[in-house]
Amino acid sequence: MEVRYGISPIEGKGLDTKGLRDNFLIDDLFRNGELKLLYSHIDRIIVGSAVPVDSLELPAGKELGTSFFLERRELGIINIGSKGYVTLDGVKYEMNNKDGLYVGKGVREVCFESDNSNNPAKFYLNSAPAHKEYPTVKIDMKYITPQHLGSLASSNERKLYQYIHPNVCDSCQLVMGLTKLEPNNVWNTFPCHTHERRMEVYLYFDMDEEGLVFHLMGEADETRHIVMRNEQAVISPSWSIHSGVGNKNYTFIWGMVGENIEFTDMDHIDNIKIK
Template identity: 55%
Template structure:
């Protein structure tokens, strides 16, 4: 498990490009036959990926010093690859591409596998500290709350599919979903915002091999950017904006955790204050 420490905005504004990437960009998540994990001190999120060829058991690692991974944690998983299965304490869930699974605190045995080793599942997950156990739920995108925002004229026409949120799939603090831009749109979360009460992580998807996304971060008057490619993730501190502009349309999985679960609890940033 890779460890990332928290960072002060007073320091980040002096970072080089390489240092920004070391602290906030996660480049090699999806490794065939492995489970990857990145533990961030920012609200204690663990994000990672599982690409099983043979079944893989989720283990805690020394970093969280627990008997099993979800002893004091909850987890949200979204499959972005071939069909796969997740077995949670003996109960098996079959996940098609873009299906999700919420796993509550206290689940002892979590095993990931693929239906076809030549087209393996690619499970992306976010895990948050938890204080209460909620039921494990198989999440199908067609049953989720969907919101359409933006317009083609503003290059930000997008559909937000909310997987884990109060009233749909209950959790302690984790909120997760998927945003997909319409063809011809390239901007997400612009006008941008911050939310001091929670951090956020993005996994960028559906970016062609010759494409990329410029992910904008930093304080509104001290913006920086990261060049992000397909299936790479960004850790966004609560004090930072988080917005992207791509060379074409793309998708991203967002996960949030922290003080509250109110999706609309945002501090808007007016365009004239950005620098």
């Protein structure tokens, strides 16, 4: 498990391109037959991926100081690949493309499988510390009613799907969802906002080889950017904006952990203040 420490806005101002990417970009996700985990000391989120050719099991690891992964944690899973299965303490859940799963504290065994190892599932993982046990909930993409946001005139017409959210299931502090931009729309999360009470991670995907997103970050008056490509994730500290513009439409998964689970708890930033 890779471990990264927090960066303050003062340090963030001095980072060059490599420094920004080393601290905030999560690359090398979704490798066939591998499970990758990254532990960030920013709100102690764990971000990862599992692409099972053979069965893969979620380990505990010394970094957690527990006997099993979910002893003191909760977990969100979204499959962005082909059909697969997640087995929780012997109970198997079928996971089709873009299906989600909330796994509560206390589940001992988490195993990942693909229906077809030649065309494997791609499980994206977000995990946060948890103080209470909540039941496992399967979230079928086909049953989610999306919110229609933005407009073609502002190049940000999109559909927002809530997965792990108070309207869907109980969780301690993890909130997750998926936003899909419509064709000919390229902007996400703009106008910008921050939320000092929560950090956030974005996973960008459904992009072709030429696709890219300029992910905007930093304080409103000290913006920076990281160039993102398909199936890369980026960490956004609570002090940073998190927005982006691509060369064509794309999809991204957002995951938040922190002080609360109020999706609308945002500190909006007027465009005139962006520098």
